[in-house]
Amino acid sequence: MSTIRDVGKMAGVSIATVSRVINKSGYVKQETEKTILQAMQALNYEPDPIARSLAGKSTRTIALVVPDILNPFFPEIAKAVEKEASRLGYTVILCNTDNSLDKEERYFQVFEQKRIDGVILASYTLGAVQIKKWQKKIPIVVIDNRFPQHPTIVSIISHNRTGAHLVVNHLLEQGCRKIAHICGPMGVYSAKERYMGYEDICKDQDWFSPHLIVQGDFQIKESYQATIGLFKRHPDVDGIFAGNDIMAVGALKALVAMGMSVPDEVKLVGFDGISIPLVVPELTTVAQPIGEMGALAMHHLVELIHKRPLASHVQVLDVRLIIKESSTTRASKEFVT
Amino acid sequence: MSTIRDVGKMAGVSIATVSRVINKSGYVKQETEKTILQAMQALNYEPDPIARSLAGKSTRTIALVVPDILNPFFPEIAKAVEKEASRLGYTVILCNTDNSLDKEERYFQVFEQKRIDGVILASYTLGAVQIKKWQKKIPIVVIDNRFPQHPTIVSIISHNRTGAHLVVNHLLEQGCRKIAHICGPMGVYSAKERYMGYEDICKDQDWFSPHLIVQGDFQIKESYQATIGLFKRHPDVDGIFAGNDIMAVGALKALVAMGMSVPDEVKLVGFDGISIPLVVPELTTVAQPIGEMGALAMHHLVELIHKRPLASHVQVLDVRLIIKESSTTRASKEFVT
């Protein structure tokens, strides 16, 4: 591996000048620049990122923190973030927290130590106060969560409440007369918004009862149990809005176990729009623009890193209802070839 | 942030001595060490990893290369790798290649440049020759693949052929009389082994025909099409062994689309044992010890990094058949609470 000194020597200039052309900083005569560029080519020179980091500041590395990489939502985020990062010349380190505050704290310490340039944070455990604390030391973009009381926290989120409206209206159109909701953790903004969206529309229906809302935790298992419990109390539920796709899977499994058919007896809708078709029948869901969220998060993070002002700290993206089999009256059996 | 010099000053010793205690290298008087440790505490000193990397060699960073982070198999690997890496004080950078040779090459160039300590490589596109080329520059552990012709390539894989035997025998026991196989890319060792395992047992059955083997590519979509095609030619197939879980999902969707019931008319088995329950009915599958594979890969990689000899270059792990609903005659409907 050749160094900046080799290039300087070959081009007959000082390393300072070489550095200038590497960084496109300061003035360099066209001609000199050309000579240097040629020398770089000839020597197959690549600036050493570690030395640059030590001398300068940036490590061109960002961290992606997710609560549970096994939930397909996060691989999709990861894919988008990584793609965009790669495009921008950044490297992504992956951090799985298992929803543990402790791990999150430890990671952030590592980030500071390793001089990570920025963090894309998906967390339902870390509070606004902690985030703001770390934010002083390192740029952070929050994804799929927000803190309305703390508008200085940059976040990317989608229209959860509107999405919930889409779900409930769709279910009503499909003829449902008793729609239940399996909600996510109420401490989580997006879960709460989805819940409120459900309530917005349902609370005025004559069949409505608060008992139709059961608590999940964004995991399959809990949702399975919740669904079983729900039907013990309300065997006549004919529509379920699950707070995310994973919980919809749990609900579906419960329904099948109880011998109920989807969508004939109960219609089921999820939320997230994860692209891997999890179940048969395929799930109707509200698709968040996951790829866009990841790319946008990366984009905003870079703006933060360069201390450029952001047009808005909170970006709310549109969602759309993807209607599949789990919520529509079964059509004639056809199959695509 | 305090530096090694601050610590030296405070403890009244040279930076060399401080460095010695940091690295536990060379001799340091007990007493001196204590003083230094105290100074480190007092100053809240943390050695700068970047400076260490520049002066020394290791970056304590490894790369995890996966072909498709959306396939749930890889998040499971990622989780295990990251967990073990984190435990060992390593950071993991995530690289998604979309099965593109080009991207893989580019990533390896970045690894070299960034002085990544090692790579855990899941790839079905990179050939043994390329791997050996890179291996000269950077330690590599291959996961879920192997190159029998090139025993110097360290790899972690499981008993795919045996797993396939388990599947076929199980299907036969369940009364299947015509078992098809949706295989993965024949260039991929594990896919081939699974295929051979299938063939080992099936080729002597009176119903056997090579046309019962259809080509998939480890993706849902292709598998769906393959299944449709298969049944056009062989409507009497009553058992399917899919080369991985994702393809089993594709097959299931096709079967449902064609109006066939699983497991009543056709029994279906996958391979991988991904932990997220993908479909209803739940999939019978051959579980690879995914977590163990990830952890072991990380472990071996660290051995390579430290140039310690490996007991064996190729480690083959046991698999086990997980019997679920997709392959067993439907039992009476009970549900767990």
Place this chain on the structure above:
DNA sequence: ATGAAAGCGCTAACAG
């Protein structure tokens, strides 16, 4: 427009 020189914070001979 270019160069000289002083670091960034640490490791690793080498010398005592």
Place this chain on the structure above:
DNA sequence: CTGTTAGCGCTTTCAT
């Protein structure tokens, strides 16, 4: 056992 010193490869004033 400990200190001195020379880098690692680059960025960045400060001169010229």
